[in-house]
Amino acid sequence: MMTPKQVQQPTIMDVAARAGVSTATVSRAINQSGPVRPGTSEAVWKAIRELDYQPNVAARGLASRRTHTIGLLLPGIGGEFFAALLRGIEHSLVESRYNLLVHSTFPQNYTATPFTRALGEHNSDGLLVFTGSLQDHELHRLSKSGLPMILLYCSSPPGLKIPSVVVENRKGTVQLITHLIQVHNRKRIVFLRGPDNHEDSTERETGYWEALALNGIKPDTDLIGHGDFSSSEASKAIHNMMDRGIVFDAVFAADDEAASGVLQALHQRCVPVPDKVSVVGFDNSSLASHLTPPLTTVDARIEQTGYVAVTKLIELIELGTTSPVSILPSHLVIRRSCGCEAAPDSGD
Amino acid sequence: MMTPKQVQQPTIMDVAARAGVSTATVSRAINQSGPVRPGTSEAVWKAIRELDYQPNVAARGLASRRTHTIGLLLPGIGGEFFAALLRGIEHSLVESRYNLLVHSTFPQNYTATPFTRALGEHNSDGLLVFTGSLQDHELHRLSKSGLPMILLYCSSPPGLKIPSVVVENRKGTVQLITHLIQVHNRKRIVFLRGPDNHEDSTERETGYWEALALNGIKPDTDLIGHGDFSSSEASKAIHNMMDRGIVFDAVFAADDEAASGVLQALHQRCVPVPDKVSVVGFDNSSLASHLTPPLTTVDARIEQTGYVAVTKLIELIELGTTSPVSILPSHLVIRRSCGCEAAPDSGD
DNA sequence: TTGAAAGCGCTAACAG
DNA sequence: CTGTTAGCGCTTTCAA
Numbered sequence: 001m002m003t004p005k006q007v008q009q010p011t012i013m014d015v016a017a018r019a020g021v022s023t024a025t026v027s028r029a030i031n032q033s034g035p036v037r038p039g040t041s042e043a044v045w046k047a048i049r050e051l052d053y054q055p056n057v058a059a060r061g062l063a064s065r066r067t068h069t070i071g072l073l074l075p076g077i078g079g080e081f082f083a084a085l086l087r088g089i090e091h092s093l094v095e096s097r098y099n100l101l102v103h104s105t106f107p108q109n110y111t112a113t114p115f116t117r118a119l120g121e122h123n124s125d126g127l128l129v130f131t132g133s134l135q136d137h138e139l140h141r142l143s144k145s146g147l148p149m150i151l152l153y154c155s156s157p158p159g160l161k162i163p164s165v166v167v168e169n170r171k172g173t174v175q176l177i178t179h180l181i182q183v184h185n186r187k188r189i190v191f192l193r194g195p196d197n198h199e200d201s202t203e204r205e206t207g208y209w210e211a212l213a214l215n216g217i218k219p220d221t222d223l224i225g226h227g228d229f230s231s232s233e234a235s236k237a238i239h240n241m242m243d244r245g246i247v248f249d250a251v252f253a254a255d256d257e258a259a260s261g262v263l264q265a266l267h268q269r270c271v272p273v274p275d276k277v278s279v280v281g282f283d284n285s286s287l288a289s290h291l292t293p294p295l296t297t298v299d300a301r302i303e304q305t306g307y308v309a310v311t312k313l314i315e316l317i318e319l320g321t322t323s324p325v326s327i328l329p330s331h332l333v334i335r336r337s338c339g340c341e342a343a344p345d346s347g348d
Numbered sequence: 349m350m351t352p353k354q355v356q357q358p359t360i361m362d363v364a365a366r367a368g369v370s371t372a373t374v375s376r377a378i379n380q381s382g383p384v385r386p387g388t389s390e391a392v393w394k395a396i397r398e399l400d401y402q403p404n405v406a407a408r409g410l411a412s413r414r415t416h417t418i419g420l421l422l423p424g425i426g427g428e429f430f431a432a433l434l435r436g437i438e439h440s441l442v443e444s445r446y447n448l449l450v451h452s453t454f455p456q457n458y459t460a461t462p463f464t465r466a467l468g469e470h471n472s473d474g475l476l477v478f479t480g481s482l483q484d485h486e487l488h489r490l491s492k493s494g495l496p497m498i499l500l501y502c503s504s505p506p507g508l509k510i511p512s513v514v515v516e517n518r519k520g521t522v523q524l525i526t527h528l529i530q531v532h533n534r535k536r537i538v539f540l541r542g543p544d545n546h547e548d549s550t551e552r553e554t555g556y557w558e559a560l561a562l563n564g565i566k567p568d569t570d571l572i573g574h575g576d577f578s579s580s581e582a583s584k585a586i587h588n589m590m591d592r593g594i595v596f597d598a599v600f601a602a603d604d605e606a607a608s609g610v611l612q613a614l615h616q617r618c619v620p621v622p623d624k625v626s627v628v629g630f631d632n633s634s635l636a637s638h639l640t641p642p643l644t645t646v647d648a649r650i651e652q653t654g655y656v657a658v659t660k661l662i663e664l665i666e667l668g669t670t671s672p673v674s675i676l677p678s679h680l681v682i683r684r685s686c687g688c689e690a691a692p693d694s695g696d
Numbered sequence: 697t698t699g700a701a702a703g704c705g706c707t708a709a710c711a712g
Numbered sequence: 713c714t715g716t717t718a719g720c721g722c723t724t725t726c727a728a
């Protein structure tokens with residue numbers, strides 16, 4: 001393994017020498033961390049420009065213990081979610097002049113040695129932790145170390161009080177299911193669960209039961225299947241139900257991805273949507289409006305989640321505190337797949 | 349602005365003291381960078397575990413001038429592209445035990461001071477540079493500094509010889525257009541350009557002209573519109589053409605996103621696809637198979653691009669050299685929108 | 697307003 | 713095989 005042969009970059013000493021001042025003065029001029037006479041400052045900046053000097057981030061971080069960077073921890077994915085989330089994060093970041101590091105946590109590597117861990121913790125002033133990207137004991141360790149963190153799409157594990165940003169899953173689901181029942185007169189509504197232990201999924205399930213109860217509909221566990229937030233799993237689940245002769249007039253998939261699988265399965269079985277069966281999802285991901293028929297779903301405010309999370313994290317870093325939990329109100333996005341007529345699509 | 353009050357983390361000295369050895373030995377044990385007697389090593393690791401010690405990345409980077417991290421530079425966006433790209437990158441990274449930093453280059457901030465620049469250059473051993481994320485002069489500066497880099501989806505700017513990974517745009521387009529002409533007997537094929545100066549877009553246009561020529565079809569500049577890699581722009585362009593009374597029997601949108609806009613516009617105008625007009629795109633993004641009708645397109649090998657790029661970059665970092673350009677063969681993905689019958693969908 | 701100098705935590709010769 | 717020591721490039725007291 002070769003050591004990369006990089007050209008020697010100019011250092012702060014080169015700048016100091018060229019400007020005829022000390023390194024301390026250069027540092028002050030750059031960071032405005034102390035008084036510098038205007039003329040001196042000007043000379044420093046001139047030298048910086050002439051040398052095309054760039055401070056070394058590692059040295060800076062080591063000395064000042066601040067990186068002016070926040071880290072985003074994601075489980076090893078590249079889902080539809082990512083794009084929208086990133087958009088929100090960026091938007092917020094641009095305003096605050098922080099930098100962003102996205103660390104993908106490859107769970108496979110996690111066990112190798114403690115040193116294959118993502119380096120975020122030492123490389124950033126704070127962390128945005130997407131649900132599922134960190135094991136609980138890691139969360140404990142980081143939390144104990146005092147690293148500012150914000151949890152995305154899940155609430156703080158018991159024993160810790162890490163601020164979080166979550167979406168109103170339950171209420172959104174109740175609205176959605178109630179719409180199916182009251183507007184479209186559906187009574188046998190399938191629910192396709194997401195992954196086990198996934199907070200969003202369990203809350204959506206709670207919302208499902210609650211909506212049925214509120215509307216006086218008798219629950220039927222036959223109608224519960226496993227979609228696993230996956231198109232193919234959801235498709236299988238629907239085929240399976242139909243094979244077993246289970247009758248239903250609507251399907252609520254725990255996310256849009258699963259809903260797309262449902263649509264596919266129903267299409268293959270020549271079941272007309274929404275005429276015979278209504279299909280709805282959750283997230284309002286970029287998929288939703290492109291499906292056939294366009295999917296009625298609940299907007300999970302992905303972009304805004306990113307935005308708010310960054311705001312909170314920076315509060316935490318700079319002020320030392322932020323509100324414990326931000327709940328983003330979700331809202332219904334009505335399209336065709338529930339049985340409504342094509343409405344002006346306000347969901348994009 | 350408060351300094352974050354992080355708990356003091358254990359350092360290599362704490363580990364050394366606890367294990368009864370010197371810091372050099374601890375370093376050797378951790379990095380396997382020199383001989384350490386098994387018993388000693390064991391004692392070191394025991395101390396590490398007990399202290400829950402984590403090496404400080406900044407200090408490490410400063411001392412060793414290697415971060416074991418590669419940076420991905422993206423323009424400030426969150427498109428459909430990145431999910432797939434990231435998947436490929438991750439896949440390759442996991443195998444190589446490097447870490448990934450994704451730096452979003454916010455062009456807006458770029459001008460503030462030289463120090464608001466993305467920190468990638470000092471924080472990673474090499475850079476993956478996505479097309480459009482860096483201005484040419486930055487590319488020059490970085491290249492001069494000797495930082496290993498790989499260009500994604502564009503070739504090295506004149507004067508530099510930065511290795512790159514690109515997709516076979518021209519050939520893929522020729523196949524696609526030829527299919528339209530020979531199989532579906534289309535003769536008036538609209539082309540909706542991508543953004544100006546975008547290499548992928550211009551190459552696809554070249555392919556378009558070439559295919560027409562090869563098949564003896566007279567080009568007609570009336571059929572050229574602007575899709576801008578955007579659904580809404582493409583939709584507008586189609587409406588505009590129809591308003592102007594331009595007749596066509598097929599549309600080739602420079603990317604899938606634009607194709608989706610075409611489909612929408614045509615749907616609004618009640619033009620049956622593919623019966624009256626064939627529609628095709630480019631990329632085979634996650635959208636394509638979900639559109640109605642499912643989109644015939646060219647697979648741009650996004651995931652593999654990420655994979656190959658990482659492989660090349662690591663070659664460059666560790667071996668000091670890699671092949672100047674990797675051209676990934678694209679291939680046709682036939683679905684319904686061109687007029688073919690639904691085929692087994694091999695494009696996902 | 698400026699400079700000298702002591703680290704930040706780690707790696708990498710160089711001795712032993 | 714192991715320890716000593718000199719930095720890596722920057723920030724930050726503390727004096728001047």
